[in-house]
Amino acid sequence: MEPLSHAFKERSVWALQDETLQVALNRAKDGFAVKRAKAVGALPEFESLRDRAVDIKNHTLENLDHYLERYADAVERSGGKVHWASSAEDARRIVVEICQASGARMITKGKSMVGEEVGVNGALEEAGFEVVETDLGEYIIQLAHEPPSHIIVPAVHKTRGQIADLFHQNHQKYGLTRKLAEVPEMVNEARQVLRDKYLAADVGITGANFLIAESGTSVIVTNEGNGDLTCSLPKVHIVTAGIEKVVPTAEDASTLLRLLGRSATGQDMTTYTTFTTGPKRSGDTDGPEEYHVVLIDNGRTTMLGDQFREMLRCIRCGACMNHCPVYGAIGGHAYGWVYPGPMGSVLTPLAVGLKEAGNLPNACTLNGHCAEVCPVRIPLPDLLRTLRHREYQLRLGLKPMRWGLAAWVWFTTHPRIYRMGTRVQARMLALLAGRKGRFRRMPLAGSWFRGGRDLPAPQGETFMAVWQRRQRGKG
């Protein structure tokens, strides 16, 4: 997907002015946070589970080559095939080639963020395949020709009315002509349409929440059961996964699963947790004839070797964005690429460059709510600050900000001048504000007022001046 992150400022303003979007965001706002808090509160060992999860992820990342080889060997032993994709381009090519070799026409897809990251759908459509997303949210945004705006609820930005319109326009060709109003009716209609697609599909593509090294097993969690049908009905199953998804054992995967549902949707477990290992064996009643895993690097080994390694612990639960007040105000599309919110503000600049996405790490108040809820304790605000440092070193930020900071540092290292300067500033601002005690506008400070707020005026004297006078009086 072509990144639009350079236009973050404009896009965030549009988002704030988009009334329909604001309705959808407000509806979603507290739901996830409240559900998560309830689920976490009901599990006394949640904090120790987080510690264990961090240990599991750190250990795996330290020995990633070993566990990836173990995983790949296990997949091959179970009759599957492993493909290594170092870039997004490689990943697209590999997936297209597998589909072409199998003579496929129709492809069903389970939800996969790495699929969005490398642009699988576009490549397949370009190669002439019909691709159908089977996760309801993904299906909706596919009809709308939009990218996801959230990593676990991709259509969270859509209102019920918008979805009804989309179905009405797109389902006519299946003879479904009635315009629907209620959610259950819409879900049923989507099911009806998708059922035929499942049966007709030649290839099913899913992502993976975890890859278990000891057995070569891929794990996905869903709430709709669409993942099961996508990976078991077609004769070819392709798993697309980032290399950081591997964990050593099934025990490790189950530890992480206990955190994932609770952190994401506040569920103890998702409705379906699906384990797939290799193709159909002789004697199995169902399952695919071919089983492929595409292991995608696309910048991950670079992260492994630098200050952003901790980001590879991410299990894509979405808790950071569910608790981010900036995400809550503007939604996911403003961020302009695949991953939004705090985790996206770290990943996007690393993937598409700071020149393109420099706004993302800056558009954060460093309030720390994301790190507080992250199940694998990723220090997201610190990583965002590290990106700001990188931006500063590369001289990518705005020049006036740079000059301003340099002047401020000089000022703070000259205390006498600092005391005098602040004294003049406090006195002048208090005089200018007069009896009103605040400013409604001020030259050169327009940005403060663009936030729809006044600026309180100082009391008049600096504390240091008051204190020095008081000390003299005492002496």
Added chain:
Amino acid sequence: MNPGADSVGAGAGSGADARPRVALFVTCLANIYRPNVGLAAVALLERAGCTVEVPLTQTCCGQPSYNNGDLDGAAKTARQTIEAFEDFDYVVAPSGSCGGMLRDFPRLFASEPGWQQRARAMAEKTYELISFLTDIRGMTSVDAAYPHRVTYHDSCHGLRALGIKEQPRRLLGTVRGLELAELADSEICCGFGGTFCVKYPEISGRMVSDKAAAINATEAEVLLGGDLGCLLNIAGRLGREGGRVRVYHVAEVLAGMADVPGLGDPRQPKGGS
């Protein structure tokens, strides 16, 4: 070196010496905008049995540089602060944000072991004002009256970096006449975020107007908080909306010094009526 509150006035003859020497890091915003917060901090610290000093060479905690990627600049400011404060028993700031920054100083000197050692030593004795009063000095009550319905905003850095949540509430509970109405979403950021509020004013504006709406819903007369950055932002929004809620730093109320106009309120005419 951890004198409890019971050491107050102990050690006859060397009584003054038994009092811990506390250096007040007043913060840029209190210095420029709200000297009353500094005076309230001094009063509270003295009541908690401390000898308060104000190093004249203090300036800024360095957050503007630190949070905008200029780590070298932040280190320069930090050295200035360390030199000014390292010789005291404690360093106390009426701000969780600036106090938290001082605690973060060791990170700025990863490649300078000497300075890192000094930064660490200072960080270990640095506290936010209210948590210092309760957790270190064992203060359990204040002698103040404030017969108003108030609500409280938990500033993010104090809350999440320093664990400040019930300490101010505990002391506010002992203020005569004060009624605390809890704020819905009191742990959600107000949208200040240092330079964030001027880099992304539209987003910041949305966040602070949500905060103002929650404050208004409590029907409180007064909003209190522990960080002037957040309070200036919120007071600015409340003022723009033309509401009646007044805004004070929590220290002003605890010290019984909230008898001046609130943040952004009209100044009292000289000489009175």
